[in-house]
Amino acid sequence: MGVVHEVTLLAKQLLVGNGFLVPFSSAEKLLEDGCLLIEGNLIQDIGITRLLQKRYPQSEFIDAGRGLIMPGLINAHSHLYSSLARGMPFGFAPPSNFLQILERLWWRLDRALDGEGIYYSALAGLIAAVRCGTTTIIDHHASPSCATGSLEAIARALKEVGIRGCLSYEVSDRHGSQSVREGIEENLRHLDWCQEHGEGMISGSFGLHASLTLSDDTLGECRDSVSGKEVSFHLHLAEDRTDVEDCHKKYGKTITSRLEEFGILGPKTIAAHCVQVTDKELDILGQTDTKIVHNPRSNMNNAVGAAPIARMWEKGLRPAIGTDGMGMNMILETYFAYLLHKHQSSDPRVLPPDQAVEMMVLNNSRVAGIFFAPKLGVIEVGNLADVIIISYDPPTEINTDNLFSHLILGLEDMRVTTTIVNGRVLMKEGRLLTVEEEKVRAEVKKVTARIWQKMREI
Template sequence: MPTLLIRNATIVPDPANPEAACLPGYSVLVEGETISAIVPDADAPTTADEVIEAHGRLLMPGNICAHTHFYGAFARGMAIPGPPPRDFPEILRRLWWALDKALSLEDVRLSALVCLADAIRHGTTTLIDHHASPNAIDGSLSVIAEAVETAGVRACLCYEVSDRDGRDKALAGIAENVRWIRESRQRGSTRLAGTFGLHAAMTLSDATLERAVAEAQSLGVGFHIHAAEGPADQEHSLATYGERVIERLHRLGVLGPQTIVAHAITIDAWEMGLLRETDTWVTHQPRSNMNNAVGVADIPTMLRGNMRVGLGNDGFAFDMFEEMKTAYLLHKVHRLDPRVMNGYEVMRLAYTNNAALAGRFFPRPIGRVAVGAFADLILLDYAPYTPLTAGNVPWHILFGIRGSHVTHTIVGGRVLMAERQLRTLDEAAIAAEARTRAPEVWQRFETFSRYT
């Protein structure tokens, strides 16, 4: 069993726990994938298969992204033909539903690699992805899985089933979820998992949802779906079904403790109650919500009710420290109250709740530096110029730490980046290949955007 020793670190074991004292001058021993000892440097072993000298750097849990889209990497810098989209439905039709059609399986692989390199560089070690490629459905999740395996991170994958491209592709999406869930179990990897993807309530008929629910129940899994991401989803549900989005999903059996509802912005008190009563997970993506001008989810109220709420990025850059900062600021200005969404509440989203959500898919604890937990760790060269204590860690993270401070990224005891040099991926080669392929993707995108 390979061993890794990290010496002379300042350990921040759990940023969300005000009782978890910071530990300067400590060492962490990793055996295989798991942390086996956390001891003062004087008590640390003298040898290991690999030794990292931390030189007093911060050692923290790797960050977790609870909702993302690897397939969107080629959108960066891409122009949308015509005038700017005026609302979220236009953004969907003219950007995302044209881009996903433009992707081949090779584009899917490369788009994932671009995102995974960004994640490693910024200390994001576990990702829950939500994929779409309507013209390259079959096998798409295995292609992403191979990219994940190469990169060395931890990921839960699914395919977003939708009726927007016709019945045959909806059925193909269902089949891809079923195939991948079975394959992920057969692989027996501790770094890959599967759940059942659904696009959004407004692009799914009752018949398709009933078919998906039957398949998911036979496999014992939940769902990963966008819901109430702005007014359009609610308006469609009320006009078409005479009920609100969350009520409809509940009626059809989609909600539950294994299901992730991304966004949940335009929900009312009764819908929030249903999400709470069913122990359904909600993920918050503040940067995306601001960019799409779809509103602000009532995350402070959800947290007050001890709902299961995590933090994702919806495909934005994989510096989760930036997502934390945005969550901290957005709710203050929205409520006109600087007391709203305090630092520990943000840490609760990003660390406590994200780790609990990841625990639904992976077999050992993630998201804290503790004996017995997966050794998913990051080192940062953040040098605070004020005291760093258990009682002020959140504000060092929110006002001081950035993804650019990450020097080492470790997943399951494997060093994926050391001294800011990626070990598992050739970042320059990936970027060069992406620059070559992007014009072809963009050309296909322009063709599809005329008909979407």
């Protein structure tokens, strides 16, 4: 279709230096005039720029221009198909609650999706990810009119752009038993596909929507379908009071207790949102080591409340962070979390910069570690070479002591200029190298117009 560059962008040896290296490792927070060596798809050396240039004189060199050199960012809960939602027409009274938002907007969009819409929405979202320095996404997909093969369409886009991703398909009862079976089979098919074709770049989990659209029979069928396999689940948990009230009315228990009884929770399970959870539920999530993913902008936009992030930290839980379809900018998402919880608690001490950045980097790295190895999200020798350069020239000094404050409050002055994934340069000095961005955008606009018309007819 003429939107993909047929070029090889993997250098044998690549130095990235002349910047403030922010490794997020146990060793140092900041290395001024830092440099790292990439060989193949791994980070193989770290040090001062001039020393590494002398040690590896034949290496290609990317100059960070005194900007920030950081590990690629991770989006721990995304919905790529939401790329087609920006500017989406209402055509009806605006939703007044969360269930109406689902019924009038998202469940109409996902029903309107076809193979072409899935592919181009993924391309659009992945281009945005490259531009934001988001190098790994953990995506949760739904397209009930086109479930079969949907994850392969997204995987194709991942390979073409060069982003690392974990995909799952959302199983839900809302379209009947045949739709449930198609969703289960799509998850299983993709998990098998990853074994042969993932190449360390594409992984899979088993997607579930939320308690309110999953019967006991469906939950049991999903669990049984992966019995004896090393498989993770990815679902929405207690995003809104509607979900909580539905579970109490139908089953007489909390959502977390219900999921625990079905064996859905555990150290490889991602529970997105967790807004309306009790202290007891937090204890269950902690005891099962379930990975919580916070989505502050989505929660604010849907007016569902604020997750008890401060309480999670007090209990030793370490929530990760995702966008839930609200773009791909993880620094912006973290900035909103930083502000939201101060405002919600009326306490400026809540979620200080170091905790906010830890959530974005280290906690997200733990989630990505379920699906990818070697390690992601930290710049250390032997880790995967997902690296970004951020142009940043603040009016004040930047050092180890004030680094986290700069990363949160310096957002307006930051621009990602270079994105490297798995040792492959996807964007250099603001220019995408793997896809022809303008041609993709033109195609996305055509596809979106058709999808929106289908939405009007649903």
